Amino acid sequence: MAKCVSVCRKWQQCTFELKRIKGDICSKAHHCHLLCADTHFTIYTVACGTALGTSAHVLCRLGLIESAPTHWISGTSEQTKLSVEFPLEDILLITASPVIKAVTNFKQVSKRLEEFDVEEQPSSVLEKRYPNIKVIQSGITQLKSKEHKMFTEDGKEYGYEKLCLCAGAKSKLIFEGNPYILGIRDTDSAQEFQKHLAKAKRIVVVGNGGIALELVYEIEGCEVIWAIKDKAIGNTFFDAGAAEFLIPKLSAEKPETATACKRTKYTTGGSEKEGRSDTAADRLGSALGPDWHEGLHLKGTKEFSHKVHIETLCEVKRIYLQQEFIPLKQASLSFPKGKQNAEPDRGQNFPFFSALWPVYVELTNGKIYGCDFIVSATGVVPNVKPFLDGNDFALGEDGGLKVDEHMHTSLPDIYAAGDICTASWEPSRVWQQMRLWTQARQMGWYAARCMAADSCGESIDMDFSFELFAHVTRFFNYKVVLLGKYNAQGLGSDHELMLRCTKGQEYVKVVMQTGRMMGAVLIGETDLEETFENLILNQMDLSAYGEDLLNPNVDIEDYFD
Known part of the structure; x- marks a missing residue:
């Protein structure tokens, strides 16, 4: 029987280590972990999204396939060395696209904010890097969850022990079937x-x-x-x-x-051909x-x-x-x-x-x-349709597959991550789900850890990335940072807003409730994101500081060194 690596939580500068638990024997000698990407059933599909690519990457790192010591995809600078040989674990990625998504140039802007690029790479790159990953390019025709089987367009059948659905979302068209x-x-x-x-x-x-x-x-x-x-x-x-x-x-x-x-x-080959x-x-x-x-x-x-x-x-x-x-x-x-x-x-x-x-x-x-x-461009809906027939998934109000705090769906051995899922756990006061690339990466990374822990009968804590909503992007060539309840989502009427605006340069808004910062919008190069992130997480009473919080002549960081 194969020895199993237990996943232990040990926080060291926003990362964790895997440690070998001596004598711990996994009851399964051979696992086949199947991660499924989008199929051709949708109009506009996500062939192999960030959640999928991240899940596969982290499964490799967690020892579910053999891997040399390397950096975590979380982007932290420390290396986590895997000092034992892990059993051969087959990971199948089923995708209708010949390309996969890879997170590159990862930058940790603050403890919770992260920037990265998303590159399309041929699936062969992943297979060469991780020999135990096999990419199947085919659409899905059916999922039989009770039998733990998936059926593909090319007529093949795949059994799985654990399945993670990372099928993304599809566009909501205002009218279907109109060529214009x-x-x-x-x-x-x-x-x-x-x-x-x-x-x-x-x-x-x-x-x-x-x-x-x-x-x-x-x-x-x-x-x-x-x-x-x-x-x-x-x-x-x-x-x-x-x-x-x-x-x-x-x-x-x-x-x-x-x-x-x-x-x-x-x-993608041939995709640009007319007609x-x-x-x-x-x-x-x-x-x-x-x-x-x-x-x-x-x-x-x-x-x-x-x-x-x-x-x-x-x-x-x-x-x-x-x-x-x-x-x-x-x-x-x-x-x-x-x-x-x-x-x-x-x-x-x-x-x-x-x-x-x-x-x-x-x-x-x-x-x-x-x-x-x-x-x-009216938004997206979770791409769940290919997987519902004959399977009693619990769905959220937005149509996504409900997942608990360990990314389990309502069906045994099936997980979900990214746009396809709906977070159904009790969220932090300053976190909400949004179908963004940042959360897709975080969910895929965390889902892989959960799958690894479950395989070994271990438990892990909720990942810290779900403590605070934090997103950085660019609109109209401005840097835009969104933190916590940045639009006072769900706070009721007893909140107040504080604003600072310099035309053409910056726009700063903070959401306050009972003297505590609950959210912020930062547009432009404000350099306030890390300070405000800490203030939202700490829930410190800021009543005494009043308008000095946004006074450009006051170095707010001096208050909180």
């Missing part, structure tokens, strides 16, 4: 968008999340009508004040030299990483920089194809000039009908705009 509606969720759809944009004079972007925010800023040489259901842009990430701080960037010229992209780009079927496109998707637009030429047919008009508090009511709109003899609107009301889009035969566009969008505020195509 594009969803941007994966690398293939991003390239398809670039191809359409090169011929476009005007597009309509629907949605107010991260993809939409990045998109409207990056597009040049094309009119953009941005339709959002909220009062202000970026409602998912910040309040109306922060939105007002960012909006001037949409009318300013973009910097001529962009930051060089460090991510290696791969294209490829929808089925093939669905099968090959690989999730977008941070700064997904880097390396893409997002420019329309015109010679201007930004030209964005925002329609707030509205949604899409109806979409007309050109042949459907012409008989109506209605006038669509031209691109608004400044704060003036939009005028009819004058076509060659106006007023009988407007300028001809391939597709028209009618909004719930009564306005109609013609455009070359529509981008649906």
Whole structure:
């Protein structure tokens, strides 16, 4: 029988060690740990996301396959040496994509904040690095959880002892089956968008999340009508004040030299061929990483920089194809000039009908705009459909697979991580789940540890990354840091906000409740993230400091050395 490595919690500078428990014998002589990526059942798929790649990587590190001593993927500088030989443990990764996601250039910004790049790499890279990993490129046709079996498109059957579902999420399209509606969720759809944009004079972007925010800023040489259901842009990430701080960037010229992209780009074989079927496109998707637009030429047919008009508090009511709109003899609107009301889009035969566009969008505020195509960026839904038939998974309100504090689903020996799952444990007061790359990496890393511990009959504590919500990204070329209950989520009415804003440079907002900091939004180079992170975690009573917390003439770090 194979000796088993027990997973022990020993905190040393935000990492832990694996220690051999002498005489501890694992009852299983041979394990097959199966991690499953997305299948072709979805419209826009995440072929092999961060959660999946991270889970496989950490399983290797935990001794579930043989591995030389090396750095942890957590990015800490210490090495964890594995001083014993581990049993041969087979890990199968089933993915519909020929590429995998790898976390690279990891940087620990603070104790909880982390930055990293996401690179696409051929699956062969993972197999060469870890000989006990086998990558199966195929879609999933069925999961039989009671029999512990998975069935793939190529007619093969795989048994598993433990299964981790890291199948990500799929785009929510405003209308299905319309050729003029594009969803941007994966690398293939991003390239398809670039191809359409090169011929476009005007597009309509629907949605107010991260993809939409990045998109409207990056597009040049094309009119953009941005339709959002909220009062202000970026409602998912910040309040109306922060939105007002960012909006001037949409009318300013973009910097001529962009930051060089460090991510290696791969294209899936044959995916760019004209006329490829929808089925093939669905099968090959690989999730977008941070700064997904880097390396893409997002420019329309015109010679201007930004030209964005925002329609707030509205949604899409109806979409007309050109042949459907012409008989109506209605006038669509031209691109608004400044704060003036939009005028009819004058076509060659106006007023009988407007300028001809391939597709028209009618909004719930009564306005109609013609455009070359529509981008649906209205969010994602967990990609659970391929796994539900015949399996009694407990689902969260958002449709994700419910997982407990050790990433178990409701079915035996099945775990889930990343966008596909819904955290159903009692969360920390200053943490919430959001379907972001940061949390996908953290969940995949933690799920692998949980699988390793369960294999040996051991238990581990909840990972510290779930103590505080912490996310760093970039919007409109600003560094954006989100901490804790940054939008006062769930705090009720007894909270207060403190603000500091320097136009064009920085925007700082902290959320206070009973004298304690509960969250913060930091836009720009504020250098406050580590201090505020500690204050939120410590829950220190800050009432005595008052407005000095945000006084730019006071070095706040001096208070808390």
